[in-house]
Amino acid sequence: MEHADVVVVGGGPAGAACAAAVRRARPDADVLVLDRTDFPRDKVCGDGIAPEALDVLAGLGIDVAALTAGFPAVPRLRLQSPAGTTVERALHRPSLVVPRAVLDGRLLEQVLATGVRFRRHTVRRVTVHPTHVEVDGAVRAGVLVGADGAESVVRRALGVAPNPPDRLAIAIRGYAPVLPGTDGVQVVTTTDQRWPAYAWSFPLGDGRANVGYGELVSGGVTRTELVAGLHRMLPGVQPEGLRAHRLPLSTGRPRLPGGRVLLAGDAQSLINPLTGEGIFYAVLSGALAGTAAGSGRRAGEVHRQLLRRRLGGHLRASSVTSQLSRWPVLMDAAVRAAQADQGVFDDVVALGLADGRLTARTLAATVRGLR
Known part of the structure; x- marks a missing residue:
């Protein structure tokens, strides 16, 4: 059976950040990333990257300039309330919008350059032993990190239940020509129709924008209604390549067991309930998982402590605000x-x-x- 010190399931931002953090803490560690697809690959996402996410990656030794090359900063944000009140201001620090088909591939490439190994493999079975974790009876790891997204196989193997429908959103996303007056401006607009619901338009800097619409699964929304909502809230939008994806919100995140198996990013239900943002949570939770992985059988407990210390206050605030935003x-x-x-x-x-x-x-x- 093949052995690795740490096996990371999922090569997206959470998994890549985790692998980078392990190697940064232990340059001699053998880290293996498993993913069911090769990179670069697309993922349904708004593509917006907050500067705080880039700060986390820079702290892991990632060349952020190379990661975002070709995509200009977006200096402004426009918010529209359910009643139609609009505010547009300069951001304290500009955001960026980089398609995931580009971002994920560039990030993983930099991480693999540090000596991390990658293999295309669809994980089906995880078996936890007192001294190690086995993946599909073929790979043995001292610690396993599930960074395999909203439909996480690792999460299911731990027996962790999925988010309930009122703690789970669904969004549809495509690419469209930038709407007039929105170049250089991230747009987030809400409506009291089918509340809570929101739409976005994030410009890529090449004449296109990532556009999308989302709402809670508990509302029973269909694909047809998602598309209709997008057109209703962004009049004149002409999207292509529409794809839908579920978003497990942080208001439904589970208490994770201790031990040698960790979760990070979407697999841990780390999606901001107010905006659907997930990349910042992904790279931060992944980096903390990589730090915790050095604790072996106590890795799960250490990861919980690190997350609570770093994000506990924020997650409580976003949960309370999410409840208040129902009005x-x-x-x-x-x-x-x-x-x-x-x-x-x-x-x-x-x-x-x-x-x-x-x-x-x-x-x-x-x-x-x-x-």
Whole structure:
């Protein structure tokens, strides 16, 4: 049976960040990444990358400039509330929009250059032993990290239940010509029709934009209704290559068992419930899993501690805000507050796209906006 110190299932941003973190902590570690497809490959996603995600990757030794080359920074963000109030401001730090067919391949290529191994393999069975973990009876690992997405095989092998429908979103995404007036602007728009629902348009800098629409699975939405929602909320959009994907929200994340098997990214239900953002959570949770992997049989416990220390406060804030956002009037008030105050705008962006908190300033401004 083949042996590796750490086996990572999934070569996307969470898995690549995990592998990079293991090698950075232990340059002699044997790390094997397994994925059912070769790279580069596409994934249904908004393609937006918050600067905080790039900070995590830079800390792992990734050449961020090479990772994002050819895709200009997007300096502005436009938010529209359910009632139609709109605020557009400059971001505290610009975001980028890089297609996952490009981003994932470039990231994994850099990680493999550090000595990480890669193999195309569809994982079907995970068996946990006191001293190691076996994958399909063919590979033995000291620690196994499941970074294999929303339909994680590793998660199922652990007996972790999927998110309930009211903690699970579904979104459809395609590419379209940039709508007039939105070049250089990320657009996130909401509506009280089929609430909570939102649409986005993120420009790539080449005349195209990543466009999409999403809502909760519990609403019973169909593909036809997803497409209709996209056209309703982004009038005039002409998308191609529409594909749908489920998003396990962080409000439904499970308490993970300790031991030698970890989860990261979408497999751990780390999707922001306010915006559907997942790349920042993916690379951060992957990097922390890579750090924890050195703890062997205690890796799961250490990973939980690291995540709680780094993201616990933010995840509590995003969960509370997600519950409050069920009332569209509160969303309207928050957008009006962001319209009046750059600081509130920055707080809202950090909460929805990175690791921000629900600050007293934003709460007070939102309450004033209700009057």
